Amino acid sequence: MKTTRGQNYLIMLLGFLGLGALFGGGALIISPSGDLLGMPLFLLESSPFTDFLIPGLILFILLGIMPCMLIFALIRKPASAFAEKLNCYHDMLWPWTFSVYISFILITWIQLEMVFLQAVSWLHTFYMLLAIAILFVALLPTVRVQYRKPV
Template structure:
């Protein structure tokens, strides 16, 4: 049981720390210069620079997964988070991990449309999203977070 939970925690932490780093770089350098990404990459998006995508990346795929790691370890209570829990028989942080998996899939799909390109990293992060969902939905993990 703890092995599968540990895998979920590692997957969420990997996503969160990477997104904090990537989003942070875009916040610091909205021109994309620190990553060597020209603003022309955003020609088919509603953005003129990388600031807003960086903020979204930093918060939604960075801070949220890291916060979920802590919440899954502590099984902390949150009335606010419970309001968004579509699985009332499950701990809100477990539900949050499902949401994060889908958020990552949406992020990657939207990114590919806006960039009109597919990079090998898109494939890596799509597999990461699938892995998060798969591990979170394993019966052993579900039983740990059942109320």
């Protein structure tokens, strides 16, 4: 089946998120002190973390690896019994549902980051808008029809 413009947008948005999170999360894993990204440890004073290792792992896995794997799933639409168990939209294929999940994971990540850092920057706004864009594009009727389960 031919991909639609909406599907291509969804894949590009997830690719942008995934690559950025792989880079940012990877940098925090390699340098838990935050030095590699110029992030001082005092930023974590209001958080439960003493360094950036755990946030880096979460960023790398949930917002880096997952969106990148999801791109493959959106294109190939593979069957997955495990993913289907986590699919709360029973009329939709799991890759579409996980695209919606990723947007909510990103919104939660940004909200927690703002609480823990006790600050808001332009990057928080940018990534919040990215989460909304991913959700908006996933909900487009032309995208939904491509990921509806066959009856």
